[in-house]
Amino acid sequence: xxxxxxxxxxxxxxxxxxxxxxxxxxxxxxxxxxxxxxxxxxxxxxxxxxxxxxxxxxxxxxxxxxxxxxxxxxxxxxxxxxxxxxxxxxxxxxxxxxxxxxxxxxxxxxxxxxxxxxxxxxxxxxxxxxxxxxxxxxxxxxxxxxxxxxxxxxxxxxxxxxxxxxxxxxxxxxxxxxxxxxxxxxxxxxxxxxxxxxxxxxxxxxxxxxxxxxxxxxxxxxxxxxxxxxxxxxxxxxxxxxxxxxxxxxxxxxxxxxxxxxxxxxxxxxxxxxxxxxxxxxxxxxxxxxxxxxxxxxxxxxxxxxxxxxxxxxxxxxxxxxxxxxxxxxxxxxxxxxxxxxxxxxxxxxxxxxxxxxxxxxxxxxxxxxxxxxxxxxxxxxxxxxx
Numbered sequence: 416x417x418x419x420x421x422x423x424x425x426x427x428x429x430x431x432x433x434x435x436x437x438x439x440x441x442x443x444x445x446x447x448x449x450x451x452x453x454x455x456x457x458x459x460x461x462x463x464x465x466x467x468x469x470x471x472x473x474x475x476x477x478x479x480x481x482x483x484x485x486x487x488x489x490x491x492x493x494x495x496x497x498x499x500x501x502x503x504x505x506x507x508x509x510x511x512x513x514x515x516x517x518x519x520x521x522x523x524x525x526x527x528x529x530x531x532x533x534x535x536x537x538x539x540x541x542x543x544x545x546x547x548x549x550x551x552x553x554x555x556x557x558x559x560x561x562x563x564x565x566x567x568x569x570x571x572x573x574x575x576x577x578x579x580x581x582x583x584x585x586x587x588x589x590x591x592x593x594x595x596x597x598x599x600x601x602x603x604x605x606x607x608x609x610x611x612x613x614x615x616x617x618x619x620x621x622x623x624x625x626x627x628x629x630x631x632x633x634x635x636x637x638x639x640x641x642x643x644x645x646x647x648x649x650x651x652x653x654x655x656x657x658x659x660x661x662x663x664x665x666x667x668x669x670x671x672x673x674x675x676x677x678x679x680x681x682x683x684x685x686x687x688x689x690x691x692x693x694x695x696x697x698x699x700x701x702x703x704x705x706x707x708x709x710x711x712x713x714x715x716x717x718x719x720x721x722x723x724x725x726x727x728x729x730x731x732x733x734x735x736x737x738x739x740x741x742x743x744x745x746x747x748x749x750x751x752x753x754x755x756x757x758x759x760x761x762x763x764x765x766x767x768x769x770x771x772x773x774x775x776x777x778x779x780x781x782x783x784x785x786x787x788x789x790x791x792x793x794x795x796x797x798x799x800x801x802x
Contacts, residue, residue, distance in 0.1 A: 431497045433482040433489075440485070441501035442476040448492040448499070449474075450531035453524050463487035497780040506537045512623040514652040514661045514670075515616070522615060529616050529630065532608040535781070536758075537624045539789045540602055542778055543761040546770060550757075552600030552626055555581055555654055562622045562657035571669045574655050575676035586683045588704045591752025592643040593631075596650060602628045603646065603755040605636060605747075606788055620649035627653045631755070636747040640707040643753060647674035672717075678706050679714055688720050692729040698742055708733060708742060759790050 449459055460470040463484060472478040480488065489496050508530050515526060543549070555577060556563040579585070582599060589595055593603050614634035621628055629649040636642045651673030652666070659666045684704070688711070689696040697711045704711075712733070716726040736742055747753045762775070776783045 431500055433485040433496055436496055436499050437480060437482040437485050439501050440473070440479045440499055441505075442474050443505060443507065444499045444501075445470075445488065446474050447505075447531045447534060448488070448494050450524075450527040451494075451535070452492045453528045454492070455524070459488070459491055462491040493782070495780060495782060497777075500780065503780060504538060504541050506534055506541075506624050508534055508621060508623060510661070512621050514621070514649070514656060514659075514666075515619040525616050529608070529619055532606075533619075533621060533624075533628055533630060535779075535785075535789055536602060536604055536628055536630070537626070538779055539758060539775075539786065540626060542775060543758065543765060546765040546768070547761040549626075549761060550598055550600045553581065554599065554601070554622075554627060556657075557622060557627065557653070562653070569655070571651065571655065571672035572676040572681065574651065575673045576680070578650075578654065578677065579680065586680050589643075589678060590705070591750075592646050592678070592705070593755055594752040596629065596646060597755065597757040600626060601650070601653070602626050602757060603631065604628070604758070604789075604791055605631045605633065605755050606791055607633050608788065618645045618649055620652050622653045622657050629653070636753075638707065638744040639747045639750050639753055640701065640705060640710070640745075642747050643705055644674050644678065644707065644710055646753075647677045650674075650677070675710065675714055675717065679704055679710070681718060684714060685718055685720070688715050688718070690720070692721055692725050694729065694733060694736065694742070755791055759792060762790055 449456070452459075456470045456474070457467040460467040463470075464487070465484065469478070473480050473484075485496065485499060488494075488499070510526050510530060512530075515529070540549075554562070555574075582595065584595070596603055608630075614632065616632060618629070618631050618635065620630065629646060631642065631645060631649075635645050648670045651670035655669060655673065656666050684700075687700060692712065692715060694708065697708045700706075700711055701708050706714075709730070712726060712729045715721045715729075716723070721729075733742065762770070762772075765775075766772075772783050772786060776786045779786060781789075
């Protein structure tokens with residue numbers, strides 16, 4: 416990845432009282448905080464002793480909360496008082512702006528939480544980008560939060576081939592899928608932002624921000640190959656589906672086709688696929704190309720190298736063998752190039768030039784623990800280098 420360089424320092428937000436915030440209250444911040452907490456209006460209203468109608472008026476901006484209500488909101492939603500202040504940079508997203516990997520099984524309140532989390536990821540990125548020069552965004556058709564669909568990118572395999580050419584990836588294995596995305600300006604995160612409910616959210620992405628954002632989740636990271644495929648799938652959405660309705664089965668299928676061609680180009684993988692579905696041969700290919708055995712079985716079927724019956728038998732046999740601990744999965748922990756590092760490294764560069772985590776938290780009007788989550792910091796992770 417190109418080196419990250421310091422470009423200046425941003426200012427830190429000062430402390431403000433509940434009285435001051437009540438006089439300059441931002442209704443949008445209340446909506447964001449409530450969604451981040453995964454709570455309904457009724458639940459928040461009950462905690463602070465007002466009606467849901469009153470809370471609705473605060474969120475709509477038709478009435479403002481009293482200072483004592485601001486204090487109670489902070490306690491109920493676990494944010495500092497300045498969080499509700501107007502004036503900070505804020506990128507508002509709607510659910511229609513994001514593609515969810517598993518839209519149908521993701522509860523509405525978790526989708527809202529995921530959207531609010533992504534808004535905060537952008538705010539963090541914006542704060543860091545005032546100080547550190549990040550890699551420029553190089554996505555076909557993308558410009559400042561808008562994607563102009565390219566005719567040649569309409570067909571998934573062609574779109575993947577075009578991106579490989581644009582990023583000079585050749586026709587071989589992509590050794591570090593996530594790192595390649597970061598090198599080309601895509602912000603990628605890996606965080607249990609919804610706690611134990613994170614697996615229901617799965618993964619999602621948006622191209623409606625000044626930088627495209629892909630959110631990956633730890634449940635898929637237990638299988639590095641599934642994790643890589645998910646990252647490639649979301650990349651397909653960013654390029655091909657800027658205006659498509661999220662959750663449409665057809666566009667999800669297209670994103671899968673894009674990911675398959677991106678990770679295993681037909682021109683390269685077809686001669687290597689076995690004439691019969693030999694799972695041991697596919698396991699060797701899996702390790703060589705960084706894709707799952709399941710993906711290779713699908714690829715055999717997709718490219719017409721095996722029959723429908725053989726395709727189904729292969730999945731049955733693989734499931735049986737997995738139950739007796741054969742063909743075990745590998746976690747992403749052993750693959751640093753698949754763990755997002757762009758934001759963390761940018762913070763480290765800014766930190767070496769005087770920015771503290773506390774100061775960054777004050778600027779974002781968040782608690783330090785929240786900033787650590789947004790950065791993707793974890794005690795188990797090694798120091799990562801963007802090289």
